Amino acid sequence: MNFIPNSTDQRQEMLQRIGAKSVGELFSDVPENVTLQRPLDIPAGLPEQQLVRHVRGLAGRNADLDAYLSFLGAGAYEHYIPSFVNQLLLRSEFYTAYTPYQPEISQGTLTAIYEFQTMVCELTGMDVANASMYDGASALAEAGLMACDSTRRNQVIVSQTIHPEHREVIRTYLYGRNVEILEIPYANGVTDLTTLEKLISSKTAAVLVQNPNFFGSIEDGASLARLAHAAGALFVVSVNPVSLGLLKAPGDYGADIVVGEGQPFGNPVSFGGPYLGFMACKEKYMRRMPGRIVGSTLDRNGKRAFVLTLQAREQHIRREKATSNICSNEALCAMAFTMHLSALGKEGIGKLSRLNLQKAHYAAERIAALPGFQLAFPVPYFNEFVIKTSLEPAKVNAELLKDRILGGLDLGRFFPELQNHMLFCVTETKSKSDIDRLVSRLEGLR
Amino acid sequence: MRGPEPTIFELSAPGRAGMDLPELDVPALEVSDLVPEGMVRQAAPELPQVAEGDIVRHYTRLSNLNHGVDTGFYPLGSCTMKYNPKVNEDMARLPGFASSHPYQPEELSQGSLELMYELQRYLAEITGMDRITLQPAAGAHGEMTGILIVKAYHAHRGDKKRTKVIVPDSAHGTNPATAALCGFETVQVKSNERGGVDLEALKAAANEETAALMLTNPNTLGLFDENIKEIADIIHAAGGLVYYDGANANAIMGIARPGDMGFDVVHLNLHKTFSTPHGGGGPGSGPVGVKEFLAPYLPRPTVEKNYAGEFFLEFDKPHSIGKVRSFYGNFGVAVKAYTYIRAIGGEGLKEVSENAVLNANYLMAVLREHYYLPFDRYCKHEFIITPKNFKEQRVHTLDIAKRLLDFGYHPPTIYFPLIVEEAMMIEPTESESKETLDQFAQALIEIAGEIKENPQQVMDAPHTTVVSRLDEAAAARKPNVRWKKTS
Structure with missing residues (x-):
């Protein structure tokens, strides 16, 4: 099944209109020495019935959390x-759309993302949130870069109580921009404040912590914030959003940028992805934030409407001067997050x-x-x-x-x-x- | 068309909820004994209070305000908005995939690992590369991964002078942004009159400071660069590597492979070429392929197969760039791409590209008498027209795009690539019928007629959408990016 509707006759008709003898002629600009001279070594296509049986067979070889x-x-x-989340995500007007470049025919996605941003702000105690990042790890890494840009400093301090994979992502991202990373150890399962106090300096752009941290422990947010701010550094907190119904919003204990893995709301574990990162910050850092942002405005008839905004930060306008190279994010995962949180209330x-x-x-x-x-x-x-x-x-x-x-x-x-x-x-x-x-x-x- | 829909917050009323939670069935402890006082939240976050029916109706109405591929034709250039087979969605939701934990034992994840391994093999075959990673979550993320691999390669060889990345002036904005994110300076080279890279300009730009050239082929004009071998040779002779931006891979599957053209690193967009849908802005997936000599630098873990035929994750990669994302990438998206490739098969992939190119050339042939064609040669999967012939009427590309909305179409990509004034970049994809292409062409021809007879009709468009011509300047000047209660 190749999902191609045109018949052989129609294709012939189209070639005539083009004035080409064959489809091959349309590829006459592909030099002979780079043309593939054999069929692709990929199995022949399967009818859906056999395809489903085959893929189910693969899935059946995995443990799943319904059975374990x-x-x-x-x-x-x-x-x-809740069941309705999945059913709504299957509204194909959502999942078969592209990034909402044409607001007149994208108010569905745009409104939902505006709602998502609002919920992230409410949970984290921040002023502004973006439309999502790839996952919690890359959101944390980009927060580190954002802090370097905002402070014009080139060093970040990373707590070892951050998820080890997230720390590895931070190292990869910051290697790109040659930012120095200092890791601080833990004591009794939380970030060691004494070492932090020793290492932090006027070179430090940000202190990055996770709260609750990788061990599940609750960090002393206020003390960490105090140490970061005393050195003129930003305080960046990665949170599990499920904890925020009970734990203080990071904005209320001094965070400047808050990120996190949004998967726990609306998104199944799915062998590690797709997930979504969320990112929020205080208003004064808004124009340094990476990613898409949806804003409210009026149309020419004075009706309220939503649109991608602050695009002067982004790659398609700013190219090499953009705040990041991110464009596609995790819009549908963010929508799942928003629906699940709407249900919880x-x-x-x-x-x-x-x-x-x-x-x-x-x-x-x-x-x-x-x-x-x-x-x-x-x-x-x-x-x-x-x-x-x-x-x-x-x-x-x-x-x-x-x-x-x-x-x-x-x-x-x-x-x-x-x-x-x-x-x-x-x-x-x-x-x-x-x-x-x-x-x-x-x-x-x- | 329906009127605007309020936000979910405006539907809220105290006391409502959209789901029940189980009662606590373990002995309750005092929260104050478990959480330090300074860390307890004082006021609940202002989330909406809505019933399940309210939520379902709200998002169903919102979906009605969206245009997707399933709603209508979506010829958005460089985005490959093809039909998204429904079976993809079902397969990604099988409990064995959707409910499997990334840290469950490898022996209990053999189906997922086999799927990843096989998908990597298919993508390697399609691109002519030796090794693939599925970890990057989107195209731009793949670019970052690929350019960091380039950086690690040069650094590992002690070649420290390579601080520059060359991009053509027709490049996607992500290319220079990626170079900057990876700590490189961008050098731009101009295009020649055929729409390809100007070889003399490239020769002048390539030197011992060149880390890489980033190139899309077919390029963003929809044109195949006939000098591709020579381009790669120029960069390789200077000691740089050649990076393939796979945004336009839908034009060349089974026909030509980046690996055979001389590219060292490629990324693909599974949400474009492999139909995994785009999701209104993600989740995507941006696998990266490399030639064998770059394999040591791939992100970890890689998926491997041992002699017993068991699949496993290899973390021991001392030269790896590390990780670009947690776990193993957007696995659910990989399931959809795998399903698509197995549905279509190797021969089918070639038919996809042939028909994508046929559709584009046909549409171009129908439209050429009515709009200006900046490059008059066979295109690949997309082409560019402009309203240069309507300068007198002062109608712009934006107006034509907005008028297309009234005809029920998503407009083409507009004002890109930057090197063509007032560009409209049209990519029909292979999954559209001749009838759809004819109807779309007819709409554009009708609009051309309106421009001559009643240009105001076009300049005031759209007339039929729920909202029209938003004040984007006001949105950016005084940003309102979250809902707040107004009393």
């Missing part, structure tokens, strides 16, 4: 998404946060009460926590798998000093009996 009980988080979170977001907090604490306390297991860090946490075990995490997880349980992430993978440490995540999707099942399996390992 999962306590994995670490940047990809399982939350319940002002009351529901708080309730969701509390469910995550309470269930994680129930699980953590029960696991830590087992012999051979203990909570690694004595600090407050949200919906993830680190357990130190006397057994090898690989063995623990192999045993759990026998009961179709995906256990916590083996932290030795990212932190050599954290062998025998596991990161567990418990969201509202886990019932008490799910947690009890995990605990009794762990108990049986002794």
Whole structure:
């Protein structure tokens, strides 16, 4: 099936109108020495019936969270998404549209993105948000670059309690622009303020932290902000938006730029993507922000309407002087985020946060009460926590798998000093009996 | 056409909610014992309070205010707005894909890894490259990845003088923006009268400071650069690498491959060429392909296959540029591209390109008597016309674009490429019928008639859309980028 409607006769008719003898003639400007002289080595096309069977076969070789009980988080979170979200995302007027360049016929996407920006501002306590970034990691990296541009400094301080993959993305992005990175270690599962105080200087453009951090721990936002601002640096916070129904908005403890991984709202874990990054900042940094921004304006008849705005920052206008090269972002994922948050609403977001907090604490306390297991860090946490075990995490997880349980992430993978440490995540999707099942399996390992 | 729709916030009423959450089934602890006082939120975020039915009706109405490929013809140049097969959407939503966690064990992710491995193999075959990464999330992200690979390559060889990236004056804006993001200076070279790179200008620009040339072929004029081999040779002789911007790959599948033209690095746009839809501005996917000598610099992890036929993720890549995104890229988009390629097959991909080029040349042939054609030669998948012949009537490209809205079409890409005054860049794609092309041409011909007889009709367009000619200057001058309650 090639989805081409024209018949052979029609093609002939079209060639006649063009004045060409064959389709091959239309390619006469492709030099012989670069023309492919053989068919592509790709299997022949499949009728849809066989295609679906084949692709289902591939999908069937994966574990999925409907069939397994999962306590994995670490940047990809399982939350319940209402059915209507998926059905609305399948409105093809949304998903088969391009970036809304023609506002007259794109008010659907534009209005939804304006709503998305508003929700991100409300959650984070910031003045302005953009239309989304590729994911939480690249949003954090671009926030680092944005801080360098805003302060005209060339060094960022990165806490080691940021997701290790996000730190790697920061390193890659900042390598491009030759920005210096200083990493600060953690103490008791949170950013070590003493080291930060020693390292920060008038060269520092920004302090980057994650809160709740990679270990699930709640950072001391106000103290971090104070240290950053005392050096004239910007304070950049990456947040899990689910925590913001309960935890203070970063804007209320001094953040200048707030980013995060938006996946937890509206987007399935999907083997790591597509997700969306969100990015928000104080108004004074608005014109340094990368990405699309939707604004409200009037049309020529005085009707309110939405449009892409502040485009003088962007690559198609500014070319090499643009704030970033980003153009396509994650509009449909941002729409899913907006729909899910609309369903939760002002009351529901708080309730969701509390469910995550309470269930994680129930699980953590029960696991830590087992012999051979203990909570690694004595600090407050949200919906993830680190357990130190006397057994090898690989063995623990192999045993759990026998009961179709995906256990916590083996932290030795990212932190050599954290062998025998596991990161567990418990969201509202886990019932008490799910947690009890995990605990009794762990108990049986002794 | 329906009137404007209020925002979701304006539909809010206290006490409503769009979903129920389960009751707490574990013993409740005091929040004040769990969260430090200074970190507790004092006031709830002002999210809307709306019932499920309100939400569904709101977004359904919003969808009615959008034009997508499924609504009508969308000849937006350089964006390849082809039909998006519905089976793609179903496949990406299979629980084995959509509900699989990126950190679940590799042995429980064999289906996903096999899909990624095979998709990489297909894309390598299509582009003539040796290795592919699926990690970049969009075309511009792929450009960044590719140019960072170039940077890492030169740095690894100790070749420190290479600080410049050459782009033709017809390049996409992302090319110079990418070069800057990666710490390079941009050098622009002009086009020749055939619409290709001016070889003399290129020779003068290429030297020991050249890190790379970024090129689209067919270029943004829709023209294949016949000198492509020579262009690559000039850059290689100067010690630079040649980067292929794959935005226009829909013209050449199965016909010519960037790898055989001399390109060292390419990116593709799965949301353009491989129908994964564009989503109103993402999610996209911008895989990058490289020749073998650049493979060590690819982002990690790469997807590999061992002798037992098992698939695994390789993280141990000491020369890798690192990561450009968390996990493994926009995997769900990769599922759609894989589904598309398997539906069409190798032969089918060639038919796609042949028909994309046939459709473009046909439309150009129909329109050439009515509009100005800056480059009169066979085009590839897209072409440019301008209203230069209507200078007297003072009708601009923007007016024609807006008038097309009244006929139910998405306009072409306008005012790009920058080297053609008042450009309208038309890309019909292969998935449109002759009838659709004829109707669209008829609309443009009718508009040409209006310009001669009643230009005001065109200059006041659109007349039938829900809103018309927005005040963009006011939007930028006093930005209102979030909703606020007005009492």
